[in-house]
Amino acid sequence: MDDETLPRGAAKPAARRFATELTHLGRPPVRSHGFVNPPVHRGSTVLTPSCEARIGNAKRRFERVMTYGTQGGPTHHALEDVVAGIEGGTHCTIVGTGLAAVAVPLLAFLKAGDHCLMPDSVYGPARNLAEGMMAGWGIATTFYDPCITADGLAALWQPNTKVLYLESPGSHTFEVQDVPALAALARSRGAVSMIDNTWGIHHFQPFAKGCDVSIQALTKYVGGHSDILLGSVTVNTEAHHHAIRAASAGMGHYASPDDCWLALRGARTMAVRLAHQERAALSIARWLQTRPEIAEVWHPALPEHPGHAIWKRDFSGACSLFGVLFQPRYTEAEVFAFVDGLTLFGIGASWGGYESLAVPTNAALTRRVTPLPRGQAVRLHIGLEDEADLRADLQSGLDRLPR
Numbered sequence: 001m002d003d004e005t006l007p008r009g010a011a012k013p014a015a016r017r018f019a020t021e022l023t024h025l026g027r028p029p030v031r032s033h034g035f036v037n038p039p040v041h042r043g044s045t046v047l048t049p050s051c052e053a054r055i056g057n058a059k060r061r062f063e064r065v066m067t068y069g070t071q072g073g074p075t076h077h078a079l080e081d082v083v084a085g086i087e088g089g090t091h092c093t094i095v096g097t098g099l100a101a102v103a104v105p106l107l108a109f110l111k112a113g114d115h116c117l118m119p120d121s122v123y124g125p126a127r128n129l130a131e132g133m134m135a136g137w138g139i140a141t142t143f144y145d146p147c148i149t150a151d152g153l154a155a156l157w158q159p160n161t162k163v164l165y166l167e168s169p170g171s172h173t174f175e176v177q178d179v180p181a182l183a184a185l186a187r188s189r190g191a192v193s194m195i196d197n198t199w200g201i202h203h204f205q206p207f208a209k210g211c212d213v214s215i216q217a218l219t220k221y222v223g224g225h226s227d228i229l230l231g232s233v234t235v236n237t238e239a240h241h242h243a244i245r246a247a248s249a250g251m252g253h254y255a256s257p258d259d260c261w262l263a264l265r266g267a268r269t270m271a272v273r274l275a276h277q278e279r280a281a282l283s284i285a286r287w288l289q290t291r292p293e294i295a296e297v298w299h300p301a302l303p304e305h306p307g308h309a310i311w312k313r314d315f316s317g318a319c320s321l322f323g324v325l326f327q328p329r330y331t332e333a334e335v336f337a338f339v340d341g342l343t344l345f346g347i348g349a350s351w352g353g354y355e356s357l358a359v360p361t362n363a364a365l366t367r368r369v370t371p372l373p374r375g376q377a378v379r380l381h382i383g384l385e386d387e388a389d390l391r392a393d394l395q396s397g398l399d400r401l402p403r
Ligand SMILES: *Cc1c(COP(=O)(O)O)cnc(C)c1O
Pocket: 097, 098, 099, 100, 102, 123, 171, 196, 198, 199, 216, 217, 218, 219, 229, 230, 231, 350
């Protein structure tokens, strides 16, 4: 099997750029009879030549020795190579959804009596997990201001703090965190830092910035076509890999190889899609800043964004998801009518597909420590439509708002 897997970690060829990695990772030629794409491997039972071999294989379960379908197969491994490669980690584990990728590391590194720190801007279902099931299991969580400094975070630190959770920019509200400083504090205190890097994808390199675990919803840009759900947990050490695999396999997590195959297909075109969508989104965000109906545009690549300096220091680019805050004079009903009236923007959860989306944000309702400014916010995802058409659609919507 070893000749079928790419070298990882230190052996990974250095200095290949993002688009090249996406084109070449995860498709070693021996696996495919010369075809460009590896096949889909579906399977539960894995046959061994002897009983002895079966026992030997089970002992090597953290390596890519396949013992049973739940350990993942070649299709999973190919996708793991792509994700680990673009995030700069050594090992990746694919799970069925982005939310499973959030839950697995939290449960791998936390137990009853432990304490977790989470940003107040965290992805809603991660907050629900912390406040619901984790609390029920005796794991306490403190929510912190996402823009906190390392000193501020140190003041919230408890002797039993075992996990520092990060997400930058924050879900719906796009605060940029000082991840290197916060992750360094976690490391100095012997805690595990984990970051939801779904927005950053490869523009943010979590391990180079001092994080231990990186979470991605591959459902978003990697899938890219709004037709699959998948998540990834990437780490940078053997010990963390074992902890993640033990938790993931121990809870029976699995992802469909067909969905992994679709994610691999999505990954091949992701660099081009991302570059196009990044450009269009930033241009639309800049234009929205000039509109009198809009109070704030929450896009970290705009110089006016409060997190811009950190974003510029730590990220090599942006994706196409950002928020707008309407002037407080507009009611929720008026902003809903604006969104309802758009013709090219779908109203729906998720993002990263080829199609544009608009959803009103209710993040203010769940805040614990950092209240949001007054006014209704809307999250926009810019897809692959022609930018001028998208802008015209938004412009007509804004023009329909009461003067
Ligand atoms: C969508 C999302 C997830 C969860 O992904 P699913 O595949 O939908 O479960 C996790 N984190 C962030 C930031 C997301 O936007």
